[in-house]
Amino acid sequence: MFHTVLCDLLGIRYPIIQGAMQGAGGPRLVAAVSEAGGLGVLPTFGGTEKELRDDIENTRTLTKRPFAVNITPIGRAFTESRAAICIEMRVPIVTTGRGDPGSNVVQQLKQAGTIVLPVVPSVRHALRVEAEGADAIIASGMEAGGHVGRVSTMPLVPQVADAVKVPVVAAGGIGDARGLMAALALGACGIQLGTRFIATVESEAADWVKQRLLKTEETGTMVSSLMTGKPVRAFATRILREYEQALTGAGSTEERGSLSTRYLKELRHAPVEDRTMAAGEIAGMIRDIRTVREIIEGIIKDAAALAEKLYRVSREDARQ
Numbered sequence: 001m002f003h004t005v006l007c008d009l010l011g012i013r014y015p016i017i018q019g020a021m022q023g024a025g026g027p028r029l030v031a032a033v034s035e036a037g038g039l040g041v042l043p044t045f046g047g048t049e050k051e052l053r054d055d056i057e058n059t060r061t062l063t064k065r066p067f068a069v070n071i072t073p074i075g076r077a078f079t080e081s082r083a084a085i086c087i088e089m090r091v092p093i094v095t096t097g098r099g100d101p102g103s104n105v106v107q108q109l110k111q112a113g114t115i116v117l118p119v120v121p122s123v124r125h126a127l128r129v130e131a132e133g134a135d136a137i138i139a140s141g142m143e144a145g146g147h148v149g150r151v152s153t154m155p156l157v158p159q160v161a162d163a164v165k166v167p168v169v170a171a172g173g174i175g176d177a178r179g180l181m182a183a184l185a186l187g188a189c190g191i192q193l194g195t196r197f198i199a200t201v202e203s204e205a206a207d208w209v210k211q212r213l214l215k216t217e218e219t220g221t222m223v224s225s226l227m228t229g230k231p232v233r234a235f236a237t238r239i240l241r242e243y244e245q246a247l248t249g250a251g252s253t254e255e256r257g258s259l260s261t262r263y264l265k266e267l268r269h270a271p272v273e274d275r276t277m278a279a280g281e282i283a284g285m286i287r288d289i290r291t292v293r294e295i296i297e298g299i300i301k302d303a304a305a306l307a308e309k310l311y312r313v314s315r316e317d318a319r320q
């Protein structure tokens, strides 16, 4: 019932992608998602070349199903070297996040037969990566955990779907079957989830992160550029709030630079209650730790029941 073009493109059973998660999603989580019928995605942000090679090999010992590697374009040399490793190790699918990987990298991956899915925050970015050869596009709204743009998922997905010809995947603020159904209605052919997969048995997130997630409300995250220099949605904490507050009074680039140095140092030595981690607004809906299989199969089962219910309601309305 939920077999879409995304399933055919990626060779997966369900149209569900686990978004790459630095610090929360290593080989164990990635393999569990792929084994359960979705697409697991390994992160590379901040990791060394050896770590990426090891992660790919370790994931392959846990699953024979397709999985992807995410390349965050944090610099030309980094992006090119990670793409070269994906080509050499025959990784079948690559996603990219936080900005444009560049047409050279996309072309190299495409020439090697790699399927490329960039994550984009706007229609303009979607059109650019489609012109560069993207096979599908992940449109990610600002509700998402991690790097964000300025448009929410609800208006972003249909506008991207109208603008491009390739399949579109919805990301940001999706955590259950209602999110899948909404995404399909908006013109997407699949969903990418990050935050929901943190609260899983298989996620490699630290225990304090999982426990914090279970207590975080829908207003408990905020966007701050402290962690990476670009806007990141993460658990709202005293340090992030104070940094953003201080930034509003900072005029020069030097002042801003010294503020970020000061607050980053504080963050590194912070007690657990002041630590932060990327997390999305969907956090408010996550109240239990489940296995990856329970989440994926639960979404598909509940979506089928929801589709049935919507059909019934619309028929009853038509009869009145």
Ligand SMILES: Cc1cc2nc3c(=O)[nH]c(=O)nc-3n(C[C@H](O)[C@H](O)[C@H](O)COP(=O)(O)O)c2cc1C
Pocket: 018, 019, 020, 021, 022, 023, 024, 043, 044, 045, 070, 072, 096, 097, 098, 119, 140, 143, 144, 145, 146, 147, 171, 172, 173, 174, 192, 193, 194, 195, 196, 277, 278, 279, 280, 281, 282
């Ligand atoms: C802890 C965490 C780490 C993330 N790291 C990355 C990353 O390394 N690369 C990337 O492209 N996206 C990253 N993301 C974004 C996710 O891949 C995904 O697109 C996003 O979480 C989807 O929104 P949701 O959190 O509302 O489900 C991260 C998200 C979280 C929560």
